[in-house]
Amino acid sequence: MTVALLGVFVMQLYYIREAYYLKSQLFDEQVNQTLANVVKKVERLNVADHLNKKDAENKLRRLQDSRQRALDIKDLRQQYAQESELRQAERENQIENYLNQQDSIIRASYRGPKLISENEFKSLSAPKASITGTRLDVEVDALVDLNSLNLKGYSMRTKLISPDSKTFNFRTPQNLPDTIRYLVADPMTGNPLLVGLPKISDDLEKKFRRQDEIAKKRLELKIASLGKDTFSYTRLSMVEDVSKELQEVNVPLYQRINFDVLGTLLKEELLTHNINQKPSFKISLAKKDSVLYMEASNIKKEFLPENTYKIPLFGNDLFRDPGTLIVSFPNKNSAILSNLSATLASSVGLLLVLVFIFSYTLYAILKQKKISEMKTDFINNMTHEFKTPVATIMIASEALKDPEVTEDKSRLSRLANIIYDENVRLGSHIERVLSIARLEKGELKMENTEVDMNDLIIIVLDSMELQLHKRNAIINLHTDATNAVVYGDELHLSNVLYNLIDNANKYSAEVPEITISTRNTNKQLIIEISDRGIGMTKEQSKRIFDQFYRVPTGNLHDVKGFGLGLNYVQDIIKKLNGTIKVSSEKDKGTTFEISLPL
Structure with a gap:
């Protein structure tokens, strides 16, 4: 039984040791996986920070370029408007010269030309019922009999006179219709005529339209050229710039890492891998024994070798110090044992049950052995105690058979008393044994x-x-x-x-x-x-x-x-x-x- 119990005990210790070893390996793998994930996230955050920084710079630059382009376009449009005003003034001069030139020709070709308004033209050109069927109903400086159409008198000059001043002057505001109307007299017959003068000739209109198109095209080309000069930054260019920044040698490690974010990432990843232990960690240079940051979970701030894990922070960095993340778990054994609580509890419970059964069995065996020995002693004692009075009674009984003894009354009385006393003695012994038996059974x-x-x-x-x-x-x-x-x-x-x-x-x-x-x-x-x-x-x-x-x-x-x-x-x-x-x-x-x- 002892060998079997010791064998079970040793096997339980072996299984517990193996379970602890496996849990320790699992804990190490979980911690290493956690550190690898943390380092990957730190590298991604580092690249993301550079990308976000570049992106912000690019957005700011594009915004500045956009504002500058808007200002340049505004300036170009203002310049275009000014040029349009200048062209308009020049056109008015040309139109004025053209109209004055045509006016001189009309005045030279007809007698007494007079400018009439559009309303007057409409009234003169409107159809009316008349005896002669004439369509003209004009009021001139001549006296005309409408019934006979005999001219009684008029004040029209017989000779062409050039006016001393220009008829059209655009320096003073004038609202000219598209066609300027003249009421003139036929130089041959003297009959009134209506002469129309277009405000702008076809050549001038084509010329002006061509000038507007050229000016507008020039404006569009200038605006388009502003668009070509705008800042253009592609995603590939951004990645190239970030890659160049990541290869800069003189950037210190503490500028590439946010220590608070690193601590938060480490705790979150540990919880993800079911590790509730609060770790101590520090960040040091890989090429120098220099600690940049440390956060300890215990007062002694110890980093024991058996409880410490290391990993490069920037393992792919060939140009700068990659740095080292060092993590220590002061209560590593308690964390592993807490995961073994069910195994330990079952093993300890089984061992306690076996020890109890073993102890009880030994106790029962030893007790039964003692009881057996005591019963043997009791039987021997009882046999001895009973043998003495029985032997005495037997001797006294044999003596009573002797005729000489029976004749001696004193000896007979003495032997009878001996037999009685020994009988009482036997009865007391028997009564004592029976009392103990009744006492054990609860019958007393x-x-x-x-x-x-x-x-x-x-x-x-x-x-x-x-x-x-x-x-x-x-x-x-x-x-x-x-x-x-x-x-x-x-x-x-x-x-x-x-x-x-x-x-x-x-x-x-x-x-x-x-x-x-x-x-x-x-x-x-x-x-x-x-x-x-x-x-x-x-x-x-x-x-x-x-x-x-x-x-x-x-x-x-x-x-x-x-x-x-x-x-x-x-x-x-x-x-x-x-x-x-x-x-x-x-x-x-x-x-x-x-x-x-x-």
Whole structure:
């Protein structure tokens, strides 16, 4: 059983060790994977920061270019408007010259030309009913008889006169229609005529239109050229610039890392991999023993080699110091053991069950062995105790067969008394064994009454007077208890006292000296029975109340008994809610102390 238990214990330790080793490997893999993910994210964040920075710069530059382009376009349009105004003024001069030139021709070709308004033209050109059917109904400086159409008088000049001033002058505001109308007189017949002069000739109009188209085309070309000059920055150019920045040698490590963001990333990744331990970490240069940043989770700020993990921060950086991320777990073992809690609990529980079963089995085996030995001793003692009175009775019975003995009445009476005493002795032995059996089965009935223990002690001493007198025993009696009345069975209490006094008498090597005392303590009656006999060792004192146990005396059998008396005493005292204690010293004596409730 011991070998099997040790084998199971060793196997459990082996399995726990293997489980711890596997959990430790898993923990290392999780931490290394976490650090690899953190480094990848740091590198991506570094590139993303550069890209965002470039993107922001590009957006700002594009915004500035856009604003500048808008301002340039605005300037071009203002310039175009100014040029248009200048062209318009020049055109007005040309139109003015053209109109004045045509006006001179008209005035040279016709008599008394007069400019008329558009309304006048419409009234003159409108159809009217007349006798002659003429369509002209004009008012001129001549007097005309409409019925006969005879000219009575007019003031039209007969000679062409050139006016001293220009007819058209654009310096003063004039609203000219598209066609300028003249009322003139036919130089040959003198009849009134309507002459139309277009405001702009076809050549001038084509010329002006061509000038506008050229100016507009020139404006569009200038605006288009501004668009070509605008800042153009592609994604490829941005990546190339970022790549150049990442290859710059003189950028220190602390400018490439946000330490707070790194700590947050590390904690988040550890939680993602089911690692709840708060780590200590620091960032140092790879090429120099220089710590740039450190965050410790313990007071000592220790980074033990067995609990520390390292990884380059920028492993792909060939031009600058890549830096090193160092992470330590001060409570690494507790973290691994916490993951092994179920395994450890089951293993420890199994081992405890096995140890309990093993211990109980050994206890039961040893107990049964002791009981077997004690029963053997009990049988031997009982056989010896029964053999003596039986042998005595047999001898006395054989003596009674002798005729000489039967004739002697004194000898006959003596033999009869011997047979009676030995028979009583056998009966007391049998009764004692049966009482113990009934007591074990719970069949012993107690007839409890009020008993005065001071009086009961005296009665028991009187009943034992003969056997005490045989050994010349000295009895010291101190009944100091003022109240010695207890509630119990008088017969069994007397047996308790008898057994204790009898043991004190029997286990005294010389003249027995027995002291019996009573006293009161806190509603308790204390009875002490002490002797100066052979005494016992401490080991023997612990077992004297066990059933069948007798203090070993070697091969001698001087003291008779079954080893049941003190076991009986203890059971009776317990049934009366009392206690019994023993104190003894080898070769100096023994003291029994009984405590009973009043």
